[in-house]
Amino acid sequence: MVTFYDFAKGVVSSVFKPLYKIEVIGAENFPKEGGVLLCTNHIHNFDPPVVGICTPRPVSFMAKEELFKVPVLGKAVGNLNAFPVKRGMSDREALRKGLAVLKEGKVLGLFPEGTRSKDGKLGKGLAGAGFFASRSEAYIIPCAIxxxxxAFRKLKVVFGQPIDMTELREAKKSxxxxxxxIMAHINELIEKHQ
Incomplete structure:
Protein backbone atom coordinates (compact mmCIF):
# COMPACT_ATOMS: atom_id res chain seq x y z
CA MET A 1 0.00 0.00 0.00
CA VAL A 2 1.35 3.43 -0.97
CA THR A 3 1.31 5.87 1.93
CA PHE A 4 0.86 9.64 1.63
CA TYR A 5 4.56 9.93 2.52
CA ASP A 6 5.57 7.64 -0.39
CA PHE A 7 3.26 9.49 -2.78
CA ALA A 8 4.59 12.92 -1.73
CA LYS A 9 8.19 11.68 -1.93
CA GLY A 10 7.61 10.51 -5.50
CA VAL A 11 6.02 13.80 -6.56
CA VAL A 12 8.69 15.99 -4.92
CA SER A 13 11.51 13.79 -6.30
CA SER A 14 10.18 14.09 -9.84
CA VAL A 15 10.37 17.90 -9.59
CA PHE A 16 13.37 18.59 -7.33
CA LYS A 17 15.87 15.97 -8.52
CA PRO A 18 16.06 17.23 -12.13
CA LEU A 19 15.54 20.90 -11.19
CA TYR A 20 18.41 21.02 -8.69
CA LYS A 21 20.47 18.19 -10.25
CA ILE A 22 20.59 16.56 -6.82
CA GLU A 23 23.55 14.29 -6.18
CA VAL A 24 23.31 11.97 -3.18
CA ILE A 25 26.64 10.95 -1.64
CA GLY A 26 27.10 8.36 1.11
CA ALA A 27 23.65 6.72 1.02
CA GLU A 28 25.45 3.46 1.86
CA ASN A 29 26.32 4.99 5.27
CA PHE A 30 22.64 5.10 6.22
CA PRO A 31 21.60 2.24 8.55
CA LYS A 32 18.95 -0.01 7.00
CA GLU A 33 17.16 -0.48 10.33
CA GLY A 34 17.15 0.79 13.90
CA GLY A 35 16.67 4.28 15.31
CA VAL A 36 18.57 7.01 13.46
CA LEU A 37 19.12 10.63 14.49
CA LEU A 38 19.76 12.47 11.22
CA CYS A 39 21.45 15.84 11.85
CA THR A 40 21.68 18.26 8.94
CA ASN A 41 22.80 21.82 8.27
CA HIS A 42 19.99 24.25 7.32
CA ILE A 43 20.48 26.61 4.35
CA HIS A 44 17.04 26.85 2.67
CA ASN A 45 13.31 26.37 3.24
CA PHE A 46 13.45 23.41 0.86
CA ASP A 47 15.93 21.49 3.07
CA PRO A 48 13.30 19.23 4.71
CA PRO A 49 11.78 17.96 1.45
CA VAL A 50 15.21 17.62 -0.18
CA VAL A 51 16.58 15.59 2.74
CA GLY A 52 13.33 13.61 2.80
CA ILE A 53 13.59 12.54 -0.86
CA CYS A 54 17.30 11.70 -0.54
CA THR A 55 17.10 9.64 2.65
CA PRO A 56 16.62 5.89 2.06
CA ARG A 57 14.04 5.62 4.88
CA PRO A 58 11.05 7.78 5.91
CA VAL A 59 12.08 10.71 8.13
CA SER A 60 10.09 12.30 10.97
CA PHE A 61 11.14 15.94 11.23
CA MET A 62 10.64 18.25 14.16
CA ALA A 63 9.02 21.31 12.56
CA LYS A 64 8.29 24.73 13.98
CA GLU A 65 4.85 24.85 15.56
CA GLU A 66 3.74 27.76 13.34
CA LEU A 67 3.72 25.50 10.24
CA PHE A 68 0.96 23.35 11.71
CA LYS A 69 -1.32 26.40 12.02
CA VAL A 70 -1.23 27.18 8.28
CA PRO A 71 -4.38 25.88 6.53
CA VAL A 72 -3.73 22.86 4.26
CA LEU A 73 0.05 23.03 4.80
CA GLY A 74 -0.33 22.13 8.48
CA LYS A 75 -2.32 19.00 7.63
CA ALA A 76 0.14 18.00 4.90
CA VAL A 77 3.15 18.47 7.18
CA GLY A 78 1.51 16.29 9.83
CA ASN A 79 0.82 13.57 7.23
CA LEU A 80 4.54 13.62 6.35
CA ASN A 81 5.50 12.31 9.82
CA ALA A 82 6.50 15.79 11.09
CA PHE A 83 5.58 16.90 14.60
CA PRO A 84 5.53 20.37 16.14
CA VAL A 85 8.15 21.93 18.36
CA LYS A 86 7.88 25.28 20.15
CA ARG A 87 10.95 27.28 19.26
CA GLY A 88 12.95 29.27 21.77
CA MET A 89 11.93 27.20 24.79
CA SER A 90 12.22 23.72 26.19
CA ASP A 91 9.32 21.79 24.64
CA ARG A 92 9.05 18.63 26.75
CA GLU A 93 6.29 17.12 24.63
CA ALA A 94 8.44 17.46 21.48
CA LEU A 95 11.43 15.95 23.31
CA ARG A 96 9.30 12.98 24.44
CA LYS A 97 7.94 12.51 20.92
CA GLY A 98 11.44 12.64 19.41
CA LEU A 99 12.75 10.02 21.83
CA ALA A 100 9.73 7.81 21.07
CA VAL A 101 10.47 8.01 17.32
CA LEU A 102 14.04 6.82 17.97
CA LYS A 103 12.94 4.11 20.40
CA GLU A 104 10.51 2.79 17.78
CA GLY A 105 13.48 2.27 15.46
CA LYS A 106 12.52 5.12 13.11
CA VAL A 107 14.42 8.11 11.68
CA LEU A 108 14.29 11.48 13.46
CA GLY A 109 15.44 14.41 11.33
CA LEU A 110 16.85 17.50 13.03
CA PHE A 111 18.40 20.78 11.96
CA PRO A 112 20.57 21.34 15.06
CA GLU A 113 21.06 25.05 14.25
CA GLY A 114 17.32 25.50 14.92
CA THR A 115 16.87 27.95 12.06
CA ARG A 116 18.13 28.62 8.56
CA SER A 117 21.62 30.03 8.13
CA LYS A 118 21.44 33.56 6.71
CA ASP A 119 24.86 33.37 5.02
CA GLY A 120 25.01 29.66 4.17
CA LYS A 121 27.71 29.04 6.77
CA LEU A 122 27.21 26.41 9.47
CA GLY A 123 25.99 28.03 12.69
CA LYS A 124 26.13 26.90 16.30
CA GLY A 125 24.07 23.84 17.12
CA LEU A 126 21.48 23.83 19.88
CA ALA A 127 21.50 21.32 22.72
CA GLY A 128 18.51 19.37 21.36
CA ALA A 129 20.64 17.24 19.04
CA GLY A 130 22.95 16.32 21.91
CA PHE A 131 19.96 15.53 24.11
CA PHE A 132 18.55 13.00 21.62
CA ALA A 133 21.98 11.53 20.89
CA SER A 134 22.76 11.06 24.59
CA ARG A 135 19.35 9.78 25.69
CA SER A 136 18.92 7.15 22.99
CA GLU A 137 20.78 4.22 21.49
CA ALA A 138 20.15 5.58 17.98
CA TYR A 139 22.72 5.80 15.22
CA ILE A 140 23.82 9.42 14.74
CA ILE A 141 24.16 10.29 11.06
CA PRO A 142 25.62 13.69 10.08
CA CYS A 143 24.33 15.13 6.82
CA ALA A 144 25.40 18.13 4.74
CA ILE A 145 23.38 19.99 2.12
CA ALA A 151 17.83 25.75 -11.14
CA PHE A 152 20.04 23.27 -12.99
CA ARG A 153 23.02 23.86 -10.68
CA LYS A 154 24.18 20.83 -8.73
CA LEU A 155 22.95 20.40 -5.15
CA LYS A 156 24.67 17.76 -3.02
CA VAL A 157 23.20 15.84 -0.10
CA VAL A 158 26.00 14.04 1.76
CA PHE A 159 25.43 11.39 4.42
CA GLY A 160 28.39 10.77 6.70
CA GLN A 161 29.23 7.58 8.54
CA PRO A 162 27.54 6.99 11.91
CA ILE A 163 29.26 8.95 14.69
CA ASP A 164 30.71 6.69 17.39
CA MET A 165 28.92 7.88 20.51
CA THR A 166 30.28 5.22 22.91
CA GLU A 167 32.74 7.41 24.85
CA LEU A 168 30.44 10.44 24.97
CA ARG A 169 27.53 8.37 26.29
CA GLU A 170 29.67 6.50 28.84
CA ALA A 171 31.22 9.74 30.09
CA LYS A 172 27.72 11.29 30.30
CA LYS A 173 28.92 14.39 28.45
CA SER A 174 26.56 17.37 28.40
CA ILE A 182 27.87 16.38 15.81
CA MET A 183 28.31 19.86 14.31
CA ALA A 184 32.03 19.20 13.80
CA HIS A 185 31.14 16.10 11.76
CA ILE A 186 28.66 18.07 9.64
CA ASN A 187 31.32 20.73 9.08
CA GLU A 188 33.82 18.08 7.95
CA LEU A 189 31.34 16.87 5.33
CA ILE A 190 30.80 20.43 4.09
CA GLU A 191 34.53 21.11 3.82
CA LYS A 192 35.24 17.79 2.09
CA HIS A 193 32.48 18.01 -0.52
CA GLN A 194 32.19 21.74 -1.33
Missing part, protein backbone atom coordinates in the same frame (compact mmCIF):
# COMPACT_ATOMS: atom_id res chain seq x y z
CA UNK A 146 25.79 21.77 -0.22
CA UNK A 147 24.79 24.00 -3.09
CA UNK A 148 23.09 27.17 -4.21
CA UNK A 149 19.47 25.98 -4.70
CA UNK A 150 19.56 27.44 -8.21
CA UNK A 175 24.09 17.83 25.54
CA UNK A 176 26.00 20.96 24.46
CA UNK A 177 29.29 19.05 24.12
CA UNK A 178 27.62 16.19 22.22
CA UNK A 179 26.01 18.72 19.86
CA UNK A 180 29.43 20.31 19.24
CA UNK A 181 30.79 16.91 18.20
Missing amino acids: IGPYK ADIVTEV
Whole structure:
Protein backbone atom coordinates (compact mmCIF):
# COMPACT_ATOMS: atom_id res chain seq x y z
CA MET A 1 0.00 0.00 0.00
CA VAL A 2 1.35 3.43 -0.97
CA THR A 3 1.31 5.87 1.93
CA PHE A 4 0.86 9.64 1.63
CA TYR A 5 4.56 9.93 2.52
CA ASP A 6 5.57 7.64 -0.39
CA PHE A 7 3.26 9.49 -2.78
CA ALA A 8 4.59 12.92 -1.73
CA LYS A 9 8.19 11.68 -1.93
CA GLY A 10 7.61 10.51 -5.50
CA VAL A 11 6.02 13.80 -6.56
CA VAL A 12 8.69 15.99 -4.92
CA SER A 13 11.51 13.79 -6.30
CA SER A 14 10.18 14.09 -9.84
CA VAL A 15 10.37 17.90 -9.59
CA PHE A 16 13.37 18.59 -7.33
CA LYS A 17 15.87 15.97 -8.52
CA PRO A 18 16.06 17.23 -12.13
CA LEU A 19 15.54 20.90 -11.19
CA TYR A 20 18.41 21.02 -8.69
CA LYS A 21 20.47 18.19 -10.25
CA ILE A 22 20.59 16.56 -6.82
CA GLU A 23 23.55 14.29 -6.18
CA VAL A 24 23.31 11.97 -3.18
CA ILE A 25 26.64 10.95 -1.64
CA GLY A 26 27.10 8.36 1.11
CA ALA A 27 23.65 6.72 1.02
CA GLU A 28 25.45 3.46 1.86
CA ASN A 29 26.32 4.99 5.27
CA PHE A 30 22.64 5.10 6.22
CA PRO A 31 21.60 2.24 8.55
CA LYS A 32 18.95 -0.01 7.00
CA GLU A 33 17.16 -0.48 10.33
CA GLY A 34 17.15 0.79 13.90
CA GLY A 35 16.67 4.28 15.31
CA VAL A 36 18.57 7.01 13.46
CA LEU A 37 19.12 10.63 14.49
CA LEU A 38 19.76 12.47 11.22
CA CYS A 39 21.45 15.84 11.85
CA THR A 40 21.68 18.26 8.94
CA ASN A 41 22.80 21.82 8.27
CA HIS A 42 19.99 24.25 7.32
CA ILE A 43 20.48 26.61 4.35
CA HIS A 44 17.04 26.85 2.67
CA ASN A 45 13.31 26.37 3.24
CA PHE A 46 13.45 23.41 0.86
CA ASP A 47 15.93 21.49 3.07
CA PRO A 48 13.30 19.23 4.71
CA PRO A 49 11.78 17.96 1.45
CA VAL A 50 15.21 17.62 -0.18
CA VAL A 51 16.58 15.59 2.74
CA GLY A 52 13.33 13.61 2.80
CA ILE A 53 13.59 12.54 -0.86
CA CYS A 54 17.30 11.70 -0.54
CA THR A 55 17.10 9.64 2.65
CA PRO A 56 16.62 5.89 2.06
CA ARG A 57 14.04 5.62 4.88
CA PRO A 58 11.05 7.78 5.91
CA VAL A 59 12.08 10.71 8.13
CA SER A 60 10.09 12.30 10.97
CA PHE A 61 11.14 15.94 11.23
CA MET A 62 10.64 18.25 14.16
CA ALA A 63 9.02 21.31 12.56
CA LYS A 64 8.29 24.73 13.98
CA GLU A 65 4.85 24.85 15.56
CA GLU A 66 3.74 27.76 13.34
CA LEU A 67 3.72 25.50 10.24
CA PHE A 68 0.96 23.35 11.71
CA LYS A 69 -1.32 26.40 12.02
CA VAL A 70 -1.23 27.18 8.28
CA PRO A 71 -4.38 25.88 6.53
CA VAL A 72 -3.73 22.86 4.26
CA LEU A 73 0.05 23.03 4.80
CA GLY A 74 -0.33 22.13 8.48
CA LYS A 75 -2.32 19.00 7.63
CA ALA A 76 0.14 18.00 4.90
CA VAL A 77 3.15 18.47 7.18
CA GLY A 78 1.51 16.29 9.83
CA ASN A 79 0.82 13.57 7.23
CA LEU A 80 4.54 13.62 6.35
CA ASN A 81 5.50 12.31 9.82
CA ALA A 82 6.50 15.79 11.09
CA PHE A 83 5.58 16.90 14.60
CA PRO A 84 5.53 20.37 16.14
CA VAL A 85 8.15 21.93 18.36
CA LYS A 86 7.88 25.28 20.15
CA ARG A 87 10.95 27.28 19.26
CA GLY A 88 12.95 29.27 21.77
CA MET A 89 11.93 27.20 24.79
CA SER A 90 12.22 23.72 26.19
CA ASP A 91 9.32 21.79 24.64
CA ARG A 92 9.05 18.63 26.75
CA GLU A 93 6.29 17.12 24.63
CA ALA A 94 8.44 17.46 21.48
CA LEU A 95 11.43 15.95 23.31
CA ARG A 96 9.30 12.98 24.44
CA LYS A 97 7.94 12.51 20.92
CA GLY A 98 11.44 12.64 19.41
CA LEU A 99 12.75 10.02 21.83
CA ALA A 100 9.73 7.81 21.07
CA VAL A 101 10.47 8.01 17.32
CA LEU A 102 14.04 6.82 17.97
CA LYS A 103 12.94 4.11 20.40
CA GLU A 104 10.51 2.79 17.78
CA GLY A 105 13.48 2.27 15.46
CA LYS A 106 12.52 5.12 13.11
CA VAL A 107 14.42 8.11 11.68
CA LEU A 108 14.29 11.48 13.46
CA GLY A 109 15.44 14.41 11.33
CA LEU A 110 16.85 17.50 13.03
CA PHE A 111 18.40 20.78 11.96
CA PRO A 112 20.57 21.34 15.06
CA GLU A 113 21.06 25.05 14.25
CA GLY A 114 17.32 25.50 14.92
CA THR A 115 16.87 27.95 12.06
CA ARG A 116 18.13 28.62 8.56
CA SER A 117 21.62 30.03 8.13
CA LYS A 118 21.44 33.56 6.71
CA ASP A 119 24.86 33.37 5.02
CA GLY A 120 25.01 29.66 4.17
CA LYS A 121 27.71 29.04 6.77
CA LEU A 122 27.21 26.41 9.47
CA GLY A 123 25.99 28.03 12.69
CA LYS A 124 26.13 26.90 16.30
CA GLY A 125 24.07 23.84 17.12
CA LEU A 126 21.48 23.83 19.88
CA ALA A 127 21.50 21.32 22.72
CA GLY A 128 18.51 19.37 21.36
CA ALA A 129 20.64 17.24 19.04
CA GLY A 130 22.95 16.32 21.91
CA PHE A 131 19.96 15.53 24.11
CA PHE A 132 18.55 13.00 21.62
CA ALA A 133 21.98 11.53 20.89
CA SER A 134 22.76 11.06 24.59
CA ARG A 135 19.35 9.78 25.69
CA SER A 136 18.92 7.15 22.99
CA GLU A 137 20.78 4.22 21.49
CA ALA A 138 20.15 5.58 17.98
CA TYR A 139 22.72 5.80 15.22
CA ILE A 140 23.82 9.42 14.74
CA ILE A 141 24.16 10.29 11.06
CA PRO A 142 25.62 13.69 10.08
CA CYS A 143 24.33 15.13 6.82
CA ALA A 144 25.40 18.13 4.74
CA ILE A 145 23.38 19.99 2.12
CA ILE A 146 25.79 21.77 -0.22
CA GLY A 147 24.79 24.00 -3.09
CA PRO A 148 23.09 27.17 -4.21
CA TYR A 149 19.47 25.98 -4.70
CA LYS A 150 19.56 27.44 -8.21
CA ALA A 151 17.83 25.75 -11.14
CA PHE A 152 20.04 23.27 -12.99
CA ARG A 153 23.02 23.86 -10.68
CA LYS A 154 24.18 20.83 -8.73
CA LEU A 155 22.95 20.40 -5.15
CA LYS A 156 24.67 17.76 -3.02
CA VAL A 157 23.20 15.84 -0.10
CA VAL A 158 26.00 14.04 1.76
CA PHE A 159 25.43 11.39 4.42
CA GLY A 160 28.39 10.77 6.70
CA GLN A 161 29.23 7.58 8.54
CA PRO A 162 27.54 6.99 11.91
CA ILE A 163 29.26 8.95 14.69
CA ASP A 164 30.71 6.69 17.39
CA MET A 165 28.92 7.88 20.51
CA THR A 166 30.28 5.22 22.91
CA GLU A 167 32.74 7.41 24.85
CA LEU A 168 30.44 10.44 24.97
CA ARG A 169 27.53 8.37 26.29
CA GLU A 170 29.67 6.50 28.84
CA ALA A 171 31.22 9.74 30.09
CA LYS A 172 27.72 11.29 30.30
CA LYS A 173 28.92 14.39 28.45
CA SER A 174 26.56 17.37 28.40
CA ALA A 175 24.09 17.83 25.54
CA ASP A 176 26.00 20.96 24.46
CA ILE A 177 29.29 19.05 24.12
CA VAL A 178 27.62 16.19 22.22
CA THR A 179 26.01 18.72 19.86
CA GLU A 180 29.43 20.31 19.24
CA VAL A 181 30.79 16.91 18.20
CA ILE A 182 27.87 16.38 15.81
CA MET A 183 28.31 19.86 14.31
CA ALA A 184 32.03 19.20 13.80
CA HIS A 185 31.14 16.10 11.76
CA ILE A 186 28.66 18.07 9.64
CA ASN A 187 31.32 20.73 9.08
CA GLU A 188 33.82 18.08 7.95
CA LEU A 189 31.34 16.87 5.33
CA ILE A 190 30.80 20.43 4.09
CA GLU A 191 34.53 21.11 3.82
CA LYS A 192 35.24 17.79 2.09
CA HIS A 193 32.48 18.01 -0.52
CA GLN A 194 32.19 21.74 -1.33
